[in-house]
Amino acid sequence: MNDSHSLELFDVSKRYGTHIALDGVSLEVPQGSIFGLLGPNGAGKTTLIRMVAGITGPDQGSISYFGQPMSSEHVSSLGYLPEERGLYKNMRVGEQAMYFARLRGMGKKEAERELVDWFDRLEVNGWWDKEVADLSKGMAQKIQFIVAVLHKPKFLILDEPLSGFDPINASRIRAEINRLRDEFGTTILLSTHDMSSVDELCDHVALINNGKKILEGPVSSLREKARAGRIELKFRGNLIGFTAALGAGAVLHEASSLGDNMHDVVLGLPPSIPIEKFLKWATSEVDVLSCTPKSVSMDEVFLHAVQAVSNTVSS
Ligand code: ATP
Numbered sequence: 001m002n003d004s005h006s007l008e009l010f011d012v013s014k015r016y017g018t019h020i021a022l023d024g025v026s027l028e029v030p031q032g033s034i035f036g037l038l039g040p041n042g043a044g045k046t047t048l049i050r051m052v053a054g055i056t057g058p059d060q061g062s063i064s065y066f067g068q069p070m071s072s073e074h075v076s077s078l079g080y081l082p083e084e085r086g087l088y089k090n091m092r093v094g095e096q097a098m099y100f101a102r103l104r105g106m107g108k109k110e111a112e113r114e115l116v117d118w119f120d121r122l123e124v125n126g127w128w129d130k131e132v133a134d135l136s137k138g139m140a141q142k143i144q145f146i147v148a149v150l151h152k153p154k155f156l157i158l159d160e161p162l163s164g165f166d167p168i169n170a171s172r173i174r175a176e177i178n179r180l181r182d183e184f185g186t187t188i189l190l191s192t193h194d195m196s197s198v199d200e201l202c203d204h205v206a207l208i209n210n211g212k213k214i215l216e217g218p219v220s221s222l223r224e225k226a227r228a229g230r231i232e233l234k235f236r237g238n239l240i241g242f243t244a245a246l247g248a249g250a251v252l253h254e255a256s257s258l259g260d261n262m263h264d265v266v267l268g269l270p271p272s273i274p275i276e277k278f279l280k281w282a283t284s285e286v287d288v289l290s291c292t293p294k295s296v297s298m299d300e301v302f303l304h305a306v307q308a309v310s311n312t313v314s315s
Pocket of ligand 1: 044
């Protein structure tokens with residue numbers, strides 16, 4: 001067990017009848033990280049989250065929370081936004097938010113103060129006396145988000161926190177998720193299909209596929225690995241002459257014309273050629289306009305990893 005991790009899973013498995021939903025998954029969620037749990041539909045993300053939230057137990061393996069075996073007290077202290085949204089339809093918004101705050105052990109004054117602050121932040125001030133049944137999906141989701149974070153949990157689980165939000169509200173919620181980490185040091189475990197939010201939010205990710213973890217690590221190093229030495233070079237000059245001069249030193253992956261004898265190429269450099277050395281050579285051949293490491297989105301990282309696993313299985 002490691003104190004610098006908020007959560008650790010050791011060889012966790014879960015079976016539903018004959019179906020293995022999670023198959024020997026181990027994970028380490030660093031303290032103060034925003035940790036993205038990614039994977040195709042049915043991969044096992046919600047099963048894993050429900051285990052951490054104490055809704056279901058593992059058939060095998062164990063979970064540790066801030067260096068201790070996870071207990072029911074730990075479970076009741078964390079913040080949890082479940083995938084299936086559930087507010088009591090026949091209650092008013094303010095009444096319900098207060099009810100959940102008190103369940104989390106907050107005093108009345110403290111709960112009121114925090115609720116006023118959060119209602120202000122998420123611009124839902126006028127909703128206190130609204131009936132829950134009258135809320136739209138996105139509106140109800142804002143209230144559930146507030147209820148999950150109100151008691152300032154040190155560990156927060158968000159299952160698909162951005163589904164159902166329009167772009168403006170999704171961006172507002174993303175900003176709040178970042179603020180919780182930056183201002184309060186909250187560790188956040190979130191599952192999502194939205195890769196743009198992974199690019200914007202997560203510093204660590206794990207990718208689950210068919211109940212197995214197939215990738216885990218800091219986003220920056222996973223991107224760097226997937227980049228595999230590729231660089232993007234823009235230059236003015238003769239493309240054919242330039243690619244011939246490349247010889248066996250670099251591989252041309254893509255080339256497009258920018259017009260006016262300018263070109264945009266993606267090249268794969270072998271590890272033995274540092275980008276600075278290549279740039280020195282390229283500058284002697286053509287008029288280099290820019291040279292940058294090829295940017296790799298988390299979408300690409302995700303697709304490559306899933307494809308690599310299916311190729312291994314089918315070969
Ligand atoms: P999605 O992205 O679609 O929400 P997920 O990664 O969250 O998917 P899970 O909900 O964890 O996936 O489901 C993993 C597998 O376990 C699926 O095949 C699902 O059908 C199965 N499963 C999940 N919960 C149960 C249950 N209560 N009973 C039977 N099977 C279940």
